[in-house]
Every structure is written in C-alpha cells, then in structure tokens.
Amino acid sequence: MKQSRFTEERIIAILREHEAGSTTGDVCRKHGISSATFYKWKAKYGGLDVSEARRLKVLTDENAKLKKLLAEAMLDNAMLKDLNSKKLVTPVAKRQAVAYLCSSFEVSQRRACAVIGADRTSVRYRSVRPDDVVIRARLRELANIRRRFGYRRLLLLLRIDGVSINHKKLRRLYAEERLQVRRRGGRKKALGTRAPMTLPHGPNHRWSLDFVSDTLTDSRRFRMLAVVDDFTRECIALVADTSLSGTRVGRELDAVIARRGPPLTIVSDNGTEFTSMAILRWSQQTSIEWHYIAPGKPQQNAFVESFNGRLRDELLNETLFSSLNHAREVLAEWQDDYNTIRPHSAIGNLPPAAYAKLHASDMQRDGPHELIWGSAPRPVASPSHTGSNDQRILPVAG
Template sequence: MKRSRFTEEQIIGVLREQEAGVAVTELCRRHGISSPTFYKWKAKYGGLGVSEARRLKSLEDENARLKRMLADTMLDNAALKDLLGKKVVTPAARRVAAAHLRAAYAMSERRACRVLGVDRSSVRYAATRPDDGALRDRLKALAQERRRFGYRRLHVLLRREGHAVNRKRVQRLYREEKLTVRQRGGRKRAMGTRAPIALPTTANQRWSLDFVADQLTDGRRFRILAVVDDCTRECLALVADTSLSGTRVARELDRLVAQRGRPTTIVSDNGTELTSNAILAWADRTGVGWHYIAPGKPQQNGFIEAFNGRLRDELLNETLFVSLPHTRATLEDWRRHYNQRRPHSSLGWLTPEAYADTLSSGAAGRGAALRQGSTPRPLATNDDNGSHHRRTLFSTG
C-alpha cells in the first residue's frame, strides 16, 4: 500500500480549516491535493481528534498485518498439504520438496525452507558423490541371482569380485534399490531356559541330522535327509526320496563315514526313523555316540534347525521341483555352493570349506577368534535333558 505524504495531524488540520470556513477549492490548491482526496479524508477522519485518528491508523495497520499473516499461513498450510503422502526425510527429498514449493507456489527459497523446516545450505548443496552405476547394476544382478541374501552377504560377494566398497555404501545402495528381503512370517514360539554345552572345536566331532519335507510340481511329497557338521557348518549330505527309512539313513551314514571318517557324536530328534532298530544297530556297530534331544525341544538341535531354515528360505521356497532326479541335482548344486561359495556369518564370513581348511591346517586359534562373538549361543542342552543311552527296541515281527 502506498504511504500517504500527510500525517494524521496534517489531515486533521486541513479538515479543521474547512470547518473554519475556507473553501474546498482553496484548500486543495493550497495543500496540493485533489478534491476527491479531500472528501475521502473527510469521510474517514471527519469529527475525529488527532489521538483518535492515530488510533484508527494503527488499527488499520494492525489489521493489514494480520491479513498478511493469515494469507501467508493459509498458503503455507496449502503447500504442506500438497506434500502429504511424500516422505521428506532425506536431504535429497527435502531439496525436491523445496523446488516444488518454489515452482508451484511462487515462494522464495527462504520461505520454502522455513515452511519445510530445513536449512538453506542443505537445499543449496550440490552432490559430489561419484557415479555408482556399475556397482549398483552388479548389486542388483547379485540380488536377483540370490534373492534371499541380505546386504551383508552381498557385500562379501562384491568384495570377492574386487569391488573396493565398504558395507555402509552397499547398505545405502541396497535400500535405494529397494532390494530388502521380505521376511516370511511364522508362528510365535515360547522361549524356555537354555543350558549351553561346549561347542565342538574340530571337524567330525559332532554331526546333526534332521528331515525336511517338500513336494514336486505334480503334488507328490518327498523328504530330504540333511546332515551338518556342527563345527565347520558344512552340509555333508542332502538325500531326497519319497520315503527314507532307518535302513536308508544308516546306509547314507556309512557312505559319509567312508568319505570323511567316523564322528564322535550324532545329534538328532526322536523320529521313528532315527530310533529304529537299524539306527541302533548301526550305532552299536560303529561305536558312534547317538544323542537324542528332549522330545518337543527342537531348539536343542539348533545347528541343523538353523540350516533347515536357510535351506527352505533360499532353495525350497524359490524352486519348483519337477522330478526326483531334478530335485537331487538341484540339491547337490546348492550344497556345493553352500559349502564352497556362500559366506557364513558365524564363521567370520568364511565359507564352511574355507573355515574347515583353517582348522585342518593348524589355524584353530584363528578359527576360534573368528567365531568368537559372532557364533550364536548353542541351543543344545545338558545331558539331563537328552540321552546318550542307546535304546532297545523290540521288533514286532
């Protein structure tokens, strides 16, 4: 609004001159104003004193200021409503939001930053980060190939390929590309008391056995016998068939013993195949101590249970099996990759075979250091909860 060159005192003085008998024409000529201006003054300030005129002027100024504040607030609210549903949390997103407010609402940079609550220096910042195109493409290719691997395991694979990149950079690219692995839900389980026992320190000291079930594309069910070395975390065997009896399990164990030597102890649950006469006879013949976990306590056989979870998550849930030969070939390929290529977090990101080599070459101290702090707590319990005693089962004929 254009400011008048006359003060309230001067305007009241002009009006009083007219009330004293001076003609309007003479007043306009004397003070250099037009007759419409005089009559506007008279309509606004007629009958008022100087103090009243000043108060009226201040009220008008305050009213105009409040109107401007209301208009600015309404504009800010409209701009913020336009940004609803958009995540404005990262510096890049804030720069985009500020540019949008300046373009859509004709705001200045200062006002846009005040509305968003950001610093102007962060909005003006120009990124100097090098291009990550090649690394980003390779990360997406690895994530597509191994869809159940997280950014830590993908980081190990990238370092193996020669990419000089740290974990936090891989994590940032992993999040930007929205490669996060979706967690599959599962029912909640009660957590009981766990009394840990000593972990195995050498290969073949303790094996774990368990079964995993799946089905072919034609609906036929099959089972997988999984055997794991609890020290090196190597997968020793994945045997698939429509049925696996105790005799078949004993035969597969004979084959493994011929390849690797005899274990000191084997841990398993109380399944019918593993408590059969065939398994008890095999344990008597070979002298292997067989430890049965407490019934209903799979957490006491935690190594094989953890392996079964990885097997199902990374292979069984991702693959359609068309026949038993196809299933056996796929399982063998995955077993070799698990032992030779897949980095294991509890082994200091070494592969199971690489960790076994460190033990066999006399680097047990290094292996223990790698495992310290990263190995999960052992889930097997003391001998009170399980049993090393062989059971005598009577054949029913």
C-alpha cells in the first residue's frame, strides 16, 4: 500500500490553519488537496492533538489486523469443514485434499498445506513408480474368486501364473486396492433354509412363530411367544413371561409337539432367540426344517403377523394386566375363544378348531413328510419370483 505524503502531524497542522481563520479554499490550494480530502481529515482528526491522532492510527491498524486474522481463521475453519473431517493420513489423501482446497477456495498451495498440516515437499512429490496395472487387475480378479484368501496365498497364486513380485510390494498393492479380508465376527448362528416356501397343505404342515410384547400396570414389560398353524389358523401356543430364551422356545415347542405331533416346517424371523445355538441344536435333534424369512420382510411371515394384529387389537389394547399370572389367565381364555368360538374370515368364517376338525378327515399322511390332498379346496398364493408356475409357491425369502 502506497504511503501517504501527509502524516498525522501535518494533517493536524493544516486543520489548525483553518481554525486560525484561513478559508477552506485557501488551505486546499496552498497544500494541493481537494476539498473532499480536507473535510474527510476534519471528520477524522478534528479536535485531536498529535498524540491522540497517533493513538487513533495505531488502534485503526490493530483493528484491521484483527479483522484480517479473523477472516483467515474463518476461512481455515470453512476449508476444514468442507473436507468433511476425513482422516488425512496417507500422502495421496493429503495431495488430493490440497488440490481440492486450491481449486474450491482459490487459495495458494502454501495456505492449503498449512490448513491440513501437510508438508509442501510431500504434496509436490510425483512418484516415478510404475502403476502395475496388469498385476493389480489380476490381483483383484483372484481376490474376487478367493474371497477368504489373504495376500500371502494370493502371492502364491500369482507366482503360479508366472508373475514375479516381491511379497512386500504385493502387500502394498493389496492394501492400496483395499482387498483386506474382513474378520468374521460373532458367534455361529442357525442359518435354516433359504429355499422357496410352499403353502401349507394341511394341519401341522407349517407353524409360524413370533414374539409380541406388552406392559403390566406396574410398568414391567413381558413378552408372549405366539405359535400359529398356518393351515388351520389355530393358535397352538401363547406363552407369556418376562424373558423367553431360545432354550425356552425349544421347550415350549416340545410341549406342543407332544400334544399334536411335529410339523414339517417352522417359519420365523431372524430374532436372536430363533437364531441361537439352542434352536440350532433343537432343529437338528428333531429333524424339523426351520425356515427364516428375509430380514425386514415381515410379510413373508404373514400368518402369525395377522394373528399378532388381532391379538393386539382385540385383547392387549383393551386389557390392563395387573400381574404376569393375570396376563397368563386372560391369554389362555382369549386363546380358547379364538380357537373355538371366534369366526375367521380366511377359512370360511369358521373357528380354527372347527376348520381343523373339518379337514382332519380329508387329509391323509403318506410318510412322515408328505401330505396328500383330499376333497378340500387348495389355498392359492401368488407365483414365485423364480419362474415357477406352481401357485402354491410363495416368493423367495432372502
């Protein structure tokens, strides 16, 4: 910035001449200034002496410096926020960040490096290494085929293909391509079947399981295990307790099987109780197929979900349970009413127990896992997404 030829002392002296009786025009002609400049000086320095004028100039300069520092700090903060708080660890990431800041905020490379704490020599460095495109492509191809292989086994496969490469270089390429094998966490869970699920052909052909929760009057929560026969729509078990583990689920299923025989298939969601080791052992010991619906697809377990809706609407929302024993008594009464008295629109407005008794004589078992149709009408479901023309096939679960 060009320095003015008029110092504070000279400006105050000029103003004193005007105060002594000289006209504004004479003062301006004598010192070679315009009237606008004179009145600007008068507004700024009028009534001040030399020391006060110097102090005012110092304060003005300091204020300008503070404004500049504040503006620069705000700009630095804006640049860091625009980087979205990404960890800039590798030199490549820092080079990309510096290039982005220089183009977006129109700052110098020196300023961008200072903001992110990067060394300018590292940012300006240009690698002379070969890019190894062929090796990288082959490494990605092998990693896609052998998903659980680490870089050591992939190195053996590359050497079989005739590629000569140092193991340390391969490890670097392996890390740059982000091919690290993810460690499998968690315990082993029951997997069940992911095959298309057929519609039930008769009683005990398929059961559906799900949990429902509610609250007692003292704010304690309890859960209910609902077991529904998908063909007859019977509620064959409605167990209430404060906690229902996988072992307890298997024990309750054993009690139901002792009363009415084993089912061919059991359907449930992917809750921790149903995917526990206890259920896995129970399914293997009983040789009962366990089908898991796709995660987030409760419509694939529509029979028990419909029952849960009726249970919630007709009983849970209408009743206050004072204790767990009270809840069990009321649930048992409602279960008996649901099975023996309440008409069900999906089975011709008959109670589930009457519908089961009606079709018990029409169904004949041919072996432990095959059911033959009698004269009863067959239920219809939408065709599966796998191209099957059998209308008794549900969409694929998972």
